[in-house]
Amino acid sequence: MANDVYVIGVDMIKFGKFPDRTVPSLGAEAALLALDDAGLTIQDMQALYCGNLMEANAMVGQRVLQEIGQTGIPVVNCANACATGATAFREAWIAIKAGIYDVVLAVGVEKMAGAGLLGGGRKRKGIPTEGLLGSGTMPAVFGEAGMEHSRKYGTTFEQFAKVSVKNHHHSTLNPKARYQIETPLDEVMGAEMIAYPNTKLMCSVNVDGSAAAVLCSEEKMRQLGGSRAVKVTASALTSDRWTERDLTMPDVSTCTREAAKAAYEMAGCGPEDLDLVELHDCFATAEILHYENLGLCGDGEAGRMINEGEAQLGGRIPVNVSGGLLSKGHPLGATGIANVYEVCTQLRGEAGARQVDDARIGLTHVIGLGSACAIHVFEKQ
């Protein structure tokens, strides 16, 4: 495969609630921020890849372009559940790899109002839990996945809860996260139970948000003098195989392990080479599973890993330094590009109070049930 691909501009809006804003206007805001970051304008872009789930049939990418200047460039709208933004990013990456384009804009955007069933959040009230809705809900799926880990390896409620304490702490250092509130263990464990062992504060936060990235070829990067450019060293996408297991219970681990294997192979590195990871902590239990799925520790060691603070900023392998989905927030279509923003910002050494020392290689991971798992690896120049 020819053509190395670089991120030369990337940004996100501060995640929050914007009832008076449209999806395209939120997408356009992130796009303009990312273009500014690259020192380019929409006229320089050769294509737009847009990720949005809730309005996936409504030409969101084209409407983003209407907000910031129609140039006649190709627009591709992608949808892939929680991997929607990452899929748009990946398709942009593929198009540059193919030599079809030199410089491409990828935008992810979502308004989550009315999407209460998908996750959690501090202000959520009266959300039905597993008992009411049956086993098909997201909280139920990830509650059960945590319980399975618990039965197998003795992982405790407290260990799962510590994931949320960590990510909430991280987000106090990230001004673009939804929340900047330290959330101690007793508060996390004492919050309303959604689907055991995940309390309300162990569920991802439903917010509105957007993120965007400018990707380009190596040649274009050199033309532009991309001293802040970050190389995309791997992209992998997989889907699930429900038929191998209980049909009522999707397997979130197998497709992550397969994507991780493919990504490490493509990047020519292993989990031991990573300086930070932004992984899909849609629930606290999910983060525990993915430590092992991504090879950050051995199978059954995730409880120990969180106990010993290894995933904390300053630890062996900081995970979700941005605050993660649990506290930065999880606007579905935006998430896959927002974590590209976090990793690139870290690799550029521009992450301020939450900077990971000497960060050189970072990994992003998202997984959408239904299903799609996307992993990208990034390396500093």
Add this chain to the structure above:
Amino acid sequence: MANDVYVIGVDMIKFGKFPDRTVPSLGAEAALLALDDAGLTIQDMQALYCGNLMEANAMVGQRVLQEIGQTGIPVVNCANACATGATAFREAWIAIKAGIYDVVLAVGVEKMAGAGLLGGGRKRKGIPTEGLLGSGTMPAVFGEAGMEHSRKYGTTFEQFAKVSVKNHHHSTLNPKARYQIETPLDEVMGAEMIAYPNTKLMCSVNVDGSAAAVLCSEEKMRQLGGSRAVKVTASALTSDRWTERDLTMPDVSTCTREAAKAAYEMAGCGPEDLDLVELHDCFATAEILHYENLGLCGDGEAGRMINEGEAQLGGRIPVNVSGGLLSKGHPLGATGIANVYEVCTQLRGEAGARQVDDARIGLTHVIGLGSACAIHVFEKQ
């Protein structure tokens, strides 16, 4: 750009009404037909690109895989209005060009029940027309576009109607078209007026349908002994620039002309080299415009072209030999791949009663308002 790309399997279901079938089951049926045509199975596929508009947020590609066998392969769901299927096909083409995959399945599928406002059809009853719904409806947009052509070049109601007579005649020769009914000029002109000058029989037919294609690299094609393989010599995608005109009236022509220019350049051919064209006759007026937009005749000559039978099977440049959207039917997400089926079937010399003599080069064109225009060019081996 490296890596030539070939279609080694392609098929569609007979378009119709399938109230008891799900979208994934219709998609799976076309996928299995295309795999059979290629002599391959789902286990041979390295990725699935799926085009569906109406359920674009609901993981249609993954649900197609659930129907025919989950293999863990990457799935990308694309949506781009009427260019949805063509966009999925193009993304598959790009991925092979990039060398990411060697062999990929592209599926387009749509159920159009309840989508009455988008088009026409023989059985349609009580559809509100422009006067009731204002100028933003599809019939209004393409009625007005036809009237503009009429004012500029003197194109007549009868000329527009002849497009529909031609395409209905073509579809009598295509067993997979929705209708096989000769429809004489007086019947077309005398049908219920939807938005002048398009009567009900000059509007595309809302049907359920699916189509699929297997794309592969040159190396893979040679391995498989692809004597029936068809080369994809160009793919172009553009979007609109409404700001250049009246904001209430999208310009369907500019983006088609830009896509055509790019496609001819990439394919190294011109309109004079084409043996057949499947273009986006969502309304009879649209076909007239696109003769000129695609360079099949000079500006203002489309009326003469239809009068002289040049676009008829056996004419100078047969257009919509499949029956087109006007009589084969227009299941949005499927259309862009269904016209790939028609062109490849013709280039393979397998089109039976509707075979275009010595067909060597064919072009497909779709345009979705909102907007996306996709053009592909195909050449016989």
